[in-house]
Amino acid sequence: MAFSNIFRLVSFPLVSVGSREGLGHIRVYCSSAPPIKPKRGRRFLKRTLIALLLGTAGYYSIKALEKASRPVYPKDQRKKVVLLGSGWGAMSVLNHLQPDQFDITIVSPRNYFLFTPILPSVTVGTVESRSIVEPVRKLILKYHGCDQVQYYEAECIDVDHKGKRIHCRDVSGIQGTVSEFDLDYDILVVSVGADNNTFNVPGVNENCYFLKEMNDARTIRNAVVDLVESASFPGQPEEEMKRLLRFVVVGGGPTGVEFASELRDFLREDIPKIYSNIKDHFEVMLIQSGDHILNTYDEQISDFTEQNFNRNHHNVEILTGTRVIGVEHDKVKVLDKSSDQKSTIPCGMCVWSTGVAPKQLTRQMMLKIQNQKRGKALLTDEYLRVKGAEGIFAIGDCSTIEQNLMLEKAQQLFEMADVNKDGQLTLDEFVGLIEKAKHKFPQIQLFFSKAEKNVKKLFAEMDTSGDQALDIGEFKNLLRTLDHELKSLPATAQVASQQGKYLGKLLSKTNANPELLRDPTDALKSRGVYQFHYRHLGSFAYVGDNKAVLEVPVFGALNGWWVMWLWRAAYASECASTRTKVLLVTDWIKSYIFGRDTSRI
Ligand SMILES: Cc1cc2nc3c(=O)[nH]c(=O)nc-3n(C[C@H](O)[C@H](O)[C@H](O)COP(=O)(O)OP(=O)(O)OC[C@H]3O[C@@H](n4cnc5c(N)ncnc54)[C@H](O)[C@@H]3O)c2cc1C
Incomplete structure (x- = not known):
């Protein structure tokens, strides 16, 4: 554009001289050339900048007005809210509690928030561990200011629901002279997550790898590389090489499928380039007791994922209708449910991913509190209040809402x-x-x-x-x-964070008033608070080979390479901070260009 204007100025007869208002330029046009329009790009930029400035000023003015109109609660009159956990549920409550309204304390043995949906990518180094964690104290600073909320890196080991007091212990490697303490609460939010469910299968605890926490992912990453290194020893018998490089994943839910997919990508894309002697020996085996993998998703999604794995060159074998009946350090024993035949699968690694079981604290609370049905999780009503314990709420994987059966x-x-x-x-x-x-x-x-x-x-x-x-x-x-229409909510981050948001608002709107919280039905309706209602926004799963699947309410089942980009965009935007967003995207680019890092550190 600039070049063509210059060309017009110099190569045609001079007929007019004009000055452009505001810019002070003198331009000469030829008779046949059209007059040059004011620079649209610059005008657009100017307007956008003004709009941005006005928008930002408006946003902060509204925020300031909101803050000014909020009642000020003197520190000694604030209700004590204690949050147990630093995961999806607890951090979502923290984010939605009004600042300056409560005396908030967080107790969790993990001093960071973990972005679990990307954890399978850490097991093979597609993403680095620090890219998906955010320190609790940074989140406190972001949501409330660091002097407003207390955080203690400890585990709650007992809840006295009658005396409204909890007992906590430092379970980290280093302890001071004080390593246990008590805390009083007016409101206790239990969001301690869940453990792995081993279904009491012998040998699972001793011989399997799990994928729940960051340490699990790091342990798996090192073990995978260790197996590959051992398999490439000179003179390693072929049978042993095959055993070492056979990876068994138990559980065909989203976590098992995503881990198998990441592992398969790593073994196909990176290993052959640097371990040429073993490239044809590895195998990933996915064992599922039901008839299909991803069986909580739409049938089309299960079919697509199975076909994607079954393609010849994928080295992922799916065993459906098969139950694991025992695990030893070098083999998995299975039972074919249709033929009742038992067999043994030699393997180098077995990763167990078959659902959730209550944590020690949850079990203890279920035993202590009357009205709890001793199920798999703390029973709550539709307002997320723990049944039989006033002032206690439970959200996320450690809780379940009681079904009102007709x-x-x-x-x-x-x-x-x-x-x-x-x-x-x-x-x-x-x-x-x-x-x-x-x-x-x-x-x-x-x-x-x-x-x-x-x-x-x-x-x-x-x-x-x-x-x-x-x-x-x-x-x-x-x-x-x-x-039959009623189903328990799934143990997902989506449920935990929606419950956290609901609870944060419920407490803020009621100022945690015990009278209102005791019988919320009518009192809360006038404040616009209703029972918790879960809105399913859709489920993603990465299924390997740069493909993902998505089940979304309006559009149904979607799959393919472009869904993988949606998956990445959605999760990058959901990260807890700009820092982790940048790190996550950088990791994806890095592993695409340079491959995954196989150093065992
Ligand atoms: C590998 C993997 C991938 C996943 N992918 C997805 C996905 O793609 N989409 C999705 O929706 N969900 C996904 N999930 C499920 C999701 O992560 C969980 O449903 C979610 O984390 C539950 O949130 P929560 O707050 O209940 O528990 P968590 O997030 O597990 O947090 C529990 C917290 O409680 C703390 N804690 C434990 N015991 C105590 C105690 N005694 N006292 C105090 N604190 C305690 C823990 O340290 C932790 O900070 C995935 C899970 C895994 C493991």
Whole structure:
């Protein structure tokens, strides 16, 4: 553009002289050339800058006004809120508690937040460990200011829910003369996560690798390289080489699949370049007791992932319908569920990834607190209050929301619906019941929100005697069908962080007032606080070979290389800080250009 303007100025007869206002330039145009337009780029830049400045000023003014209008709580009148954990749930609560409103203390043995979705990438060095962690104290500084929140690197080992006090212990390598302490609380938020579920399979704890914490990922990374180095010893028998390079992954859920995918990428993309003698011997074996891997996802996604792994050159073998019955240091014993045949798989490494089990503290609390059903997690109501313990909330992997089953109240509901008391329900009576009960029982709305499901049709299906009425037996079958819609929320970061956000707002809006929190239903509605409602935004999984899958509510099942870019963009934007965003993207570029680092440090 600049060149063509200069050309016009010098190569055509002079006919006019003009000055451009504001810029003070003198320009000469030829008669046949069009007048030069003011520089659009510069004008656009100027306007964008002004808009940005005004936007920023507006944003900070609103923030300042918000802060000024917020009630000031003198320090000695603030409620004591103690957060247990530094993971997805607890950090989300911290982020959504109003500053200057509470006396906040965080207790967690891990002094950083871990961005778990990228942890499988750390096991092979696609991403470096420090790129996905953020110190708790930095997050405190970001959300509240460092003098507003206390953090103690300790583990809570006991909760006295009647005396509203917790006991904590320093479990790190270095301890001072004081290594245990007590803390009083008004509100306790338990977000301690969960342990690995070994299903009591013999040998798992002693011989398997797990993938839950950063140390696990680092241990796996070193072990993988160690196995590769040992396999490449001179004179290593071929059978032994094959055993050392056979990696067994137990569990076909997202974590198992993502780890197998990362491992497969590493073994295919980096190992052959630097270990030419062993490049054809490695194998990744994914064992799943169900019929398909990724079976909580859409069927299309399971199929795509299985096909992607099964392609000849991928070296990933999937064993479905197979249960692991024992693990030794050099082999895994399995049972084929269909034929009942037992067999042994020699391997160098077995990674166990089969779901979650309660932590010691969670188990202890479930035993101590009445009304807990001794299940796999702390039972809460829809406001995330732990049942049977006032002032305690539980979120994330250590908790589960109690399901309000209609079947348990069958007789009561039947009597309520049976207006003419003839011991049977007509269609009209049943419709009346649905209208009355739909807000109390979410399964009603879940069931009828699906296409082709309507009250008339369900009524007709359940009326097995065909007398246009439901007796109590038929009614119970109908309730069973409706209750079937209720499922426990999955143990995911998405659930934990949404619960954390909800709880942060709930506490801020009520100022943790015990009266309001004791019976929140009506009191909280006027403040715009309702029961916790999970919104599933979609699930990603990386499936290797630069491909990812995504299940998203409106668009359904998506897969392919472009989904991998979406996956990367989504997770990069979700990182806890700009620092980790930059580090994560840099790691991806680095490993793409230079390959993964195989140093065993
Ligand atoms: C490898 C991997 C990949 C994953 N990928 C995804 C994904 O892609 N998408 C997704 O949605 N979810 C994913 N998840 C699941 C997700 O990480 C968990 O659901 C989520 O971390 C649960 O959050 P939380 O706050 O309940 O527990 P966590 O995030 O596990 O945090 C628990 C915290 O409690 C602390 N703690 C433990 N015991 C105590 C105690 N006694 N006292 C005080 N503090 C204690 C721990 O140190 C930790 O800081 C993945 C998980 C793993 C392991």
